[in-house]
Amino acid sequence: MSGPALRVFLVDDHALIRSGIRAELGAHVDVVGEADEVPSAIEMILERSPDVVLVDVHMTGGGGRAVIEGVTGRDSHVRFLALSVSDAAEDVIAVIRAGARGYVTKNISGPELIDAVRRIADGDAVFSPNLAGFVLDAFSDRDGPVAPPPALDLELDQLTPREREVLRLIARGYAYKEVAVELSISVKTVESHVSAVLRKLQLSNRYQLTSWASQRRLL
């Protein structure tokens, strides 16, 4: 660990989960606060400006998405990592499109979570295997080029073959380092591929993404 400890903020409506995460992260990062509801979370995050916010996807009052939307635009320094027990595709896609830079499930191990937090703080994206799976699913052309949106942006709405390979390995349970070894590229290159995919996930107009998003009233 170099430099000052990362400042992390927890938002989750379950006290048990918060204390669990705090216990796992405590020694490695500086947990600067926690909140259990949306309005107080937004207020405290804006006040303390942490490096990374771990935010629960499902909470009353709009959930993680409301927190992200309440902070984004007012404090661009803060980065979000979504944390959830759910792996329903539309929930995951909705928080990512709201601006979270990654998504992990709550059964992630302690060291993996710390690694994910560091990565988010560095501006990288964190994809759990099932998020990688969703993305491959959403960007597949399995059903043929059916009903492409009128302004299909080729750059944004398709994955490059290399990005596909990287995602496939992540979905198979490979860590970034292992992906790099497998494809004989550097970890930095893996990170930049994943960041590019994140950007597409947030900006693309692909039908699957927008319909998932609109199911959650995102648009």
Added chain:
Amino acid sequence: MDPTAAHRSTGPRHGGTGRPERPLRRSVDGCFIGGVCGGVARRFGVSARAVRIVFALLALLGGFGLALYVVLWVLVERRGETATIASRIVSDRRELQILLAVSTVVLALLITFEALGLSRVGNVAWPLSACAIGILAVWRGASAQERVALQEMLSSLPVGSLGSSRSWKSIAVRVAGGIALVLIGITMLSKVGQQPHAARGALLGAVVLGTGFLVLFAPWWLHTIRDLTTERRERVRAQERADVAAHLHDSVLQTLSLIQRNADDPKEVARLARLQERELRGWLFNPATFGQRDRSPRTIVEAAASVERDIEDSYGVAVELVVVGDGPLDDAAAAMIAAGREATVNAAKWAQAPRISVYVEVEPDLLSMYVRDQGIGFDVDAVPSDRKGISCSITERMVRYGGRATVRSTLGEGTDVELTLPRTPSGT
């Protein structure tokens, strides 16, 4: 309830600021009906009073202004809300059906009017009908906040209070009006025979008579309907609550007590917790397929999920399953899943890894399945005979269907099993 009348009767409570504001949103405060005029005024930076006058003048043009007003009401978001009334209606199948049914009836009536040659009615009837349907949409699709605002607005109107208030005066007005209309209607119907346009007279008489009955009985009728729907909703809600409680008791509470009893066996606790998690997840997120897990899997996703479930239950290791795409479970796919199951069982038995990653991808021309663990690994060329047999059965299964199996393993790092199977898109 004539919007233009309300517009003209009172002055604007907040005028335009002179500076246009995007995007167009219906205003919330200082509005009389739907906040459309205020919203338009803000959008173009003019005074709300001017917009209201324009709408009122347009309304005199055969009701065009009224229709425009209602259309904007339905299609423009209220300030501070994220969905329009139209989008709320469209996303709710039942509301959409109600609206479509009513629209069809109204359309049929309009066409009947036209066919009977009632052209004087026809000119105004179209925009007025559009308004009525729009107002029905507003009534069914308005957000909770807007509903409250509308109720306040309605109860402040002298006409609106007729239906709900129980004062003698209002009831007297209603009854007198209703009886008058009924009498006029009967008189018109009784004179039908003497008129040249008998059909037209009969129709008009019937309409007036119907309106009379409506004025007389509508409040009572509305009350009854409201009570009935509230009661039904309450009953449905109580039923749902009972179902949830029963399910939680049968599953979650039972598992929690089992976990307490097995508190000193971490492996069993983890197994129980995972079992319960999966069951609850199935109940919450896939209610349609819940309870059918005993039937044999019919799709690749179901088959892969059964591998995950069985191995987690039998061996107490976590299986992280990711499936991309889906398809019917034909013989070849079933063979691949069976081979993958063998590989996963091997990993669970021997690898000493806490977690096994299983990845299945269905592409138009290729099926693939990867089983990976980060356990102790083994030397592929020097496997003990009992394990070689199993890896052979994996390979042979795949080869029989024209596929391929590759096993890679490094001591101390883990094992990777890769299964691929070419696929004919239309099935075998």
